[in-house]
Amino acid sequence: MRTDRTFTRLDRVFARLDREPERPAHLEIPRMSRHRIVLLGSTLGFYLAIVVAVLTTSWLVRLDWQIMFFRPYEQWPELHAFLDYFVVLGQRGPTAVMVAAWLGWRSWRQHTLRPLITLGVSLLLLNVTVGAVKLGLGRLGPHYATQIGSAELFAGGDIFPSGHTANAVVTWGILAYLASTLRTRRYLSVLSAVVALGVGATTVYLGTHWVSDVLLGWAAGLLILLALPWFEPLIAAAEAWILARRDELWTRLRERGTSVPVPVPVPARVRPALFPQRGPAAGEGTPVCEPVGTGRGVTAGSVITGRTTAHLAPKPHTTRSERTPVTPVGSRRPPHPERAARNPSARPVAGG
Numbered sequence: 001m002r003t004d005r006t007f008t009r010l011d012r013v014f015a016r017l018d019r020e021p022e023r024p025a026h027l028e029i030p031r032m033s034r035h036r037i038v039l040l041g042s043t044l045g046f047y048l049a050i051v052v053a054v055l056t057t058s059w060l061v062r063l064d065w066q067i068m069f070f071r072p073y074e075q076w077p078e079l080h081a082f083l084d085y086f087v088v089l090g091q092r093g094p095t096a097v098m099v100a101a102w103l104g105w106r107s108w109r110q111h112t113l114r115p116l117i118t119l120g121v122s123l124l125l126l127n128v129t130v131g132a133v134k135l136g137l138g139r140l141g142p143h144y145a146t147q148i149g150s151a152e153l154f155a156g157g158d159i160f161p162s163g164h165t166a167n168a169v170v171t172w173g174i175l176a177y178l179a180s181t182l183r184t185r186r187y188l189s190v191l192s193a194v195v196a197l198g199v200g201a202t203t204v205y206l207g208t209h210w211v212s213d214v215l216l217g218w219a220a221g222l223l224i225l226l227a228l229p230w231f232e233p234l235i236a237a238a239e240a241w242i243l244a245r246r247d248e249l250w251t252r253l254r255e256r257g258t259s260v261p262v263p264v265p266v267p268a269r270v271r272p273a274l275f276p277q278r279g280p281a282a283g284e285g286t287p288v289c290e291p292v293g294t295g296r297g298v299t300a301g302s303v304i305t306g307r308t309t310a311h312l313a314p315k316p317h318t319t320r321s322e323r324t325p326v327t328p329v330g331s332r333r334p335p336h337p338e339r340a341a342r343n344p345s346a347r348p349v350a351g352g
Contacts, residue, residue: 030177033231040226045200047219054139054160054212057151064210084201090164090199095171096123103178113239115178121231121238125224125269126170133220134158142207162209164219169219169221171325172196177225196221 030036051059064337073080088094096119103115139160140152153160172192179185200214 029232031232032228036226036229037185040223043219043222043226046217047223050212050216051133051137054137054151054216055153057149060212062149063150064142064212067204068145071207076205079205081256083205085163087199087202087206089172089195090168090203092123092163092167092171095167099171099175101323102175106178106180113242114235117235117238118178118228119174122174122224122228122233124171125227125231126166126221129224130161130217130220133161134163134214138332139210139214140211142210159209160213160216161199161220162203162213163340164203164209165196165214165217166221166224167191168196168199169218170224171222175226177228264331294351340345 024265100116100119103119105111106115107201108160120270135158136153137160138156140155140156140157142148145152146155169192172195176188176192179188196218200209200218203209204211204214244285
């Protein structure tokens with residue numbers, strides 16, 4: 001019974017995903033337009049320029065050191081408590097959970113897995129691209145710098161580009177990328193840009209990143225958002241593959257749940273004897289007295305030696321005919337051979 005209810009619930013979930021996506025007719029999936037290609041090329045050029053400026057220890061590295069010595073967290077200490085919480089909007093774990101919850105609801109409403117798969121692809125691209133550059137350049141952060149004026153590259157660090165900044169751009173920008181209406185896309189684009197800029201500036205305020213780290217983080221996140229239309233065929237193929245595997249699994253579960261079980265023969269119920277007799281078991285000195293069934297199904301006069309008395313199975317009993325009580329006549333004492341019979345009328349003779 002419980003298995004049938006589980007199958008019914010899964011049927012409802014899968015049936016909702018099988019419906020056609022409810023996308024607005026005027027808004028299609030973003031494609032690689034000429035305008036987007038121009039933005040992608042410009043952002044890529046800016047990205048490479050930042051990397052070259054840091055590698056050559058140019059004016060950008062000197063700016064990094066000047067702002068580090070300025071110590072913004074000491075100039076405006078009243079903002080420190082608020083910005084400690086605000087910077088969480090750039091951490092990958094909390095932001096991924098929040099955005100995944102929203103996109104999961106969107107997937108349910110639009111009957112498609114595309115929002116969740118798009119988020120997964122974007123985060124995968126973010127980890128691969130940003131992580132590779134971090135480990136390849138190995139730059140140290142402001143708190144761990146060892147030589148004034150140096151770019152602190154290839155020192156075993158993982159600070160360049162800023163992961164908080166790039167994650168804020170991708171995680172919140174994906175909401176604008178997947179917006180269902182044109183107006184919503186514009187509003188979410190502005191909101192995600194403000195959050196990404198704020199998170200990057202906050203890391204500089206707290207002294208955890210150089211300015212060049214934040215600039216490269218903005219460029220890295222924007223490159224991923226601009227390149228997402230190239231991965232739309234892969235996203236569609238992944239959705240089709242997941243749904244196909246789901247159908248196969250559901251077919252197996254349905255076949256397993258609806259299979260007819262082999263009937264097991266039930267042994268005939270043996271009615272116990274009224275006075276069962278059993279000899280003593282091996283090694284036992286005293287035989288176990290078995291209970292004697294009474295008319296009302298309760299054992300009476302049984303002797304319990306080390307085990308519980310077995311009760312007969314309750315069954316309907318026939319009403320026993322009542323007998324008329326008979327009052328016994330005469331004495332109930334049995335006659336004694338050596339005792340003389342007494343004559344109640346005889347009296348003893350007095351001796352003289």
